[in-house]
Amino acid sequence: MSQKITLKKIAHDLKVSISTVSKALRDSHEISVETRNKIKVYAKKYNYKPNSIALSLKNQKTKKIGIIIPEIVHHFFATVISGIEKVANEKGYQVIICLSGESFAKEVVNMDVLANGSIDGFIMSLSKETMEKQDFHHLEEVLNQGMPIVMFDRVVEGIECDKIIIDDVAAAHSATEFLMRKGRKNLAIISTVDYVNVGRLRTKGFKEALEKRGMEFTENRVLKIENAENCSKEIDDFLKKDDYDGVIAVNELFAVIASKSLKKMGKSIPEDVAIIAFTDGILSKYASPTLTTIGQNGEDMGGLAATKLIERLESKEDVEESYETVIVKTSLVERESTPQ
Amino acid sequence: MSQKITLKKIAHDLKVSISTVSKALRDSHEISVETRNKIKVYAKKYNYKPNSIALSLKNQKTKKIGIIIPEIVHHFFATVISGIEKVANEKGYQVIICLSGESFAKEVVNMDVLANGSIDGFIMSLSKETMEKQDFHHLEEVLNQGMPIVMFDRVVEGIECDKIIIDDVAAAHSATEFLMRKGRKNLAIISTVDYVNVGRLRTKGFKEALEKRGMEFTENRVLKIENAENCSKEIDDFLKKDDYDGVIAVNELFAVIASKSLKKMGKSIPEDVAIIAFTDGILSKYASPTLTTIGQNGEDMGGLAATKLIERLESKEDVEESYETVIVKTSLVERESTPQ
DNA sequence: TGTTTCTACGAAAACGTTTTCGGCTTTTTA
DNA sequence: TAAAAAGCCGAAAACGTTTTCGTAGAAACA
Numbered sequence: 001m002s003q004k005i006t007l008k009k010i011a012h013d014l015k016v017s018i019s020t021v022s023k024a025l026r027d028s029h030e031i032s033v034e035t036r037n038k039i040k041v042y043a044k045k046y047n048y049k050p051n052s053i054a055l056s057l058k059n060q061k062t063k064k065i066g067i068i069i070p071e072i073v074h075h076f077f078a079t080v081i082s083g084i085e086k087v088a089n090e091k092g093y094q095v096i097i098c099l100s101g102e103s104f105a106k107e108v109v110n111m112d113v114l115a116n117g118s119i120d121g122f123i124m125s126l127s128k129e130t131m132e133k134q135d136f137h138h139l140e141e142v143l144n145q146g147m148p149i150v151m152f153d154r155v156v157e158g159i160e161c162d163k164i165i166i167d168d169v170a171a172a173h174s175a176t177e178f179l180m181r182k183g184r185k186n187l188a189i190i191s192t193v194d195y196v197n198v199g200r201l202r203t204k205g206f207k208e209a210l211e212k213r214g215m216e217f218t219e220n221r222v223l224k225i226e227n228a229e230n231c232s233k234e235i236d237d238f239l240k241k242d243d244y245d246g247v248i249a250v251n252e253l254f255a256v257i258a259s260k261s262l263k264k265m266g267k268s269i270p271e272d273v274a275i276i277a278f279t280d281g282i283l284s285k286y287a288s289p290t291l292t293t294i295g296q297n298g299e300d301m302g303g304l305a306a307t308k309l310i311e312r313l314e315s316k317e318d319v320e321e322s323y324e325t326v327i328v329k330t331s332l333v334e335r336e337s338t339p340q
Numbered sequence: 341m342s343q344k345i346t347l348k349k350i351a352h353d354l355k356v357s358i359s360t361v362s363k364a365l366r367d368s369h370e371i372s373v374e375t376r377n378k379i380k381v382y383a384k385k386y387n388y389k390p391n392s393i394a395l396s397l398k399n400q401k402t403k404k405i406g407i408i409i410p411e412i413v414h415h416f417f418a419t420v421i422s423g424i425e426k427v428a429n430e431k432g433y434q435v436i437i438c439l440s441g442e443s444f445a446k447e448v449v450n451m452d453v454l455a456n457g458s459i460d461g462f463i464m465s466l467s468k469e470t471m472e473k474q475d476f477h478h479l480e481e482v483l484n485q486g487m488p489i490v491m492f493d494r495v496v497e498g499i500e501c502d503k504i505i506i507d508d509v510a511a512a513h514s515a516t517e518f519l520m521r522k523g524r525k526n527l528a529i530i531s532t533v534d535y536v537n538v539g540r541l542r543t544k545g546f547k548e549a550l551e552k553r554g555m556e557f558t559e560n561r562v563l564k565i566e567n568a569e570n571c572s573k574e575i576d577d578f579l580k581k582d583d584y585d586g587v588i589a590v591n592e593l594f595a596v597i598a599s600k601s602l603k604k605m606g607k608s609i610p611e612d613v614a615i616i617a618f619t620d621g622i623l624s625k626y627a628s629p630t631l632t633t634i635g636q637n638g639e640d641m642g643g644l645a646a647t648k649l650i651e652r653l654e655s656k657e658d659v660e661e662s663y664e665t666v667i668v669k670t671s672l673v674e675r676e677s678t679p680q
Numbered sequence: 681t682g683t684t685t686c687t688a689c690g691a692a693a694a695c696g697t698t699t700t701c702g703g704c705t706t707t708t709t710a
Numbered sequence: 711t712a713a714a715a716a717g718c719c720g721a722a723a724a725c726g727t728t729t730t731c732g733t734a735g736a737a738a739c740a
Contacts (some may be wrong), residue, residue: 003485006695016720019698022696026347050456050697053457053458053697054695057397057725058724059725072421078414089438094454096404097436099426118434145342146343260580286597287594317722358690360690371689394727682739685736686736686738689732694729694730697724700724703720705717710713
């Protein structure tokens with residue numbers, strides 16, 4: 001078990017000073033070619049690599065990005081992380097991941113811990129509880145310390161930082177129009193409670209599309225689910241209340257459950273009822289029938305977030321106050337759950 | 341934008357020495373109650389938190405765990421991470437995640453980068469390429485430096501470290517027996533190429549179960565898939581070759597694709613063909629029909645890995661050479677794809 | 681009064697780097 | 711031959727902590 005080698009040990013073994021070793025390894029012309037080679041050979045032999053903690057302390061940069069998200073066992077978030085990691089790694093950054101588990105308290109603690117020097121900046125999507133509480137002091141504190149944040153998906157208006165989102169209203173709007181063009185006239189949406197902004201915005205787009213076509217929007221066309229755990233019965237009951245011929249779901253899980261429920265009721269998909277889901281994930285691709293979805297490319301969103309954050313980290317900090325909100329394009333992926 | 345406050349600044353502002361501030365904040369009796377309070381109030385006011393990088397350097401401990409896995413967009417790995425994160429966080433550790441993308445080179449680079457002081461230990465599952473190459477020098481180097489590794493799922497015999505696995509042979513064996521007890525006589529397995537150990541071991545269990553019952557095992561009962569990307573056709577062709585009444589798949593994806601393929605061929609599940617999949621993930625739960633699976637509890641495996649690693653990190657390093665391989669129990673989750 | 685014991689604080693080292701500056705030799709130039 | 715320049719290297723500071731040790735002054739003791 002050979003302990004990690006340091007500049008100091010090399011210096012001692014080779015009977016030169018630490019500064020000489022450091023310079024030699026960085027190919028400084030201040031050091032003679034002879035000495036340089038001797039040191040390099042020795043360093044190579046013992047596989048010297050500079051200690052990153054020491055570098056972080058010296059440079060006041062960690063080359064690490066903190067990610068705080070509600071859950072990781074969630075296809076969308078997993079793709080976002082994957083996108084972040086890819087870009088970050090290319091640019092020499094590592095990612096540290098903390099999960100809030102949808103809890104405000106954990107989000108705050110995690111941010112506190114990471115903000116104490118462990119990372120250079122944050123990429124995050126807020127927990128449900130935070131959205132409900134509307135308490136963002138932890139974000140403001142971090143920003144106030146000069147540490148940049150990039151938010152994605154679950155973002156909030158009041159906070160001044162870069163944001164990566166999809167245009168939920170427009171996407172829901174066009175999905176609704178798509179169904180109407182297919183001749184569907186009695187539409188419903190399975191959404192989340194309003195404090196989750198994506199649910200609220202998607203419902204809004206749905207409503208706008210209906211009204212634009214002069215169709216009636218009533219609240220009973222909307223199911224607002226709070227807890228995804230036991231939503232099967234809720235969805236069952238909701239779908240039985242009327243004879244819908246088109247359903248939009250704000251995520252694939254709701255869509256799959258709705259699909260099963262409808263099949264149980266003897267309806268066939270897409271002939272009797274067409275279904276469109278948000279999030280083009282693994283479920284949509286392999287459900288029966290496969291689901292038409294609005295794809296929000298998580299990988300792209302993550303990549304963008306990382307790019308933006310790193311840009312800000314590496315620019316000379318004087319470009320303050322030019323925060324941007326990037327709207328990522330969605331794409332409609334047609335599959336079996338909507339008619340040709 | 342108030343810069344982060346340090347001991348030095350507090351000391352300067354309050355006209356005391358840095359050591360006094362440090363001691364006061366750690367409630368040392370060496371400092372008078374008066375001074376202590378003054379310092380604490382000031383620190384609280386400016387929200388002082390010790391810089392974790394400085395602590396890491398001083399203590400030679402980062403309180404960070406490095407995770408290297410092939411992919412994160414994969415339900416099983418996501419659950420493992422979730423399990424690791426939970427336990428780690430409870431014990432005051434953060435997790436740094438690197439993805440190898442199934443590439444040997446990336447795995448090596450990632451390990452190198454993290455091993456240079458960024459973390460205290462590794463939890464990892466090897467990339468396919470690494471398994472194929474059978475080159476583990478990067479693992480040995482890290483272990484040799486005294487940095488502990490805990491491997492899970494894709495592990496390798498030759499390396500001396502803690503391991504968390506499921507008993508793939510036994511699990512496949514009992515799944516096969518389960519099908520036979522249901523009266524199925526013509527069984528097949530959809531597996532991976534042999535260098536992926538889970539595929540090899542599960543195939544082995546399948547074979548053993550057949551032979552134990554005096555049934556014939558032939559290689560044509562086995563489909564070995566190398567690349568999951570375009571396996572649909574392979575599976576189609578394989579299933580057409582014989583009239584199987586029971587299929588075991590080494591992951592849910594293969595099972596879902598097989599299920600679709602069989603339905604297309606006009607077979608009904610589970611009446612004509614029963615299916616069992618490894619990995620109890622989201623697909624199994626929501627596919628049509630829902631899949632009977634062998635659950636390998638990723639969350640538990642992750643939690644165990646984290647517990648083991650942290651134990652080793654915090655024990656006084658003298659308990660060397662007592663490496664353990666923990667075998668996590670699997671559970672058969674019965675759903676619609678097998679008969680009652 | 682002289683010695684010892686507390687009390688309360690500061691100086692400095694250590695963790696592993698990088699970099700600035702200063703200085704000693706040797707070579708070049710006038 | 712003396713001065714200037716170049717070549718080569720080391721000392722030290724800095725990043726932010728914690729901790730050991732030293733010490734000044736005050737209080738207690740003889």
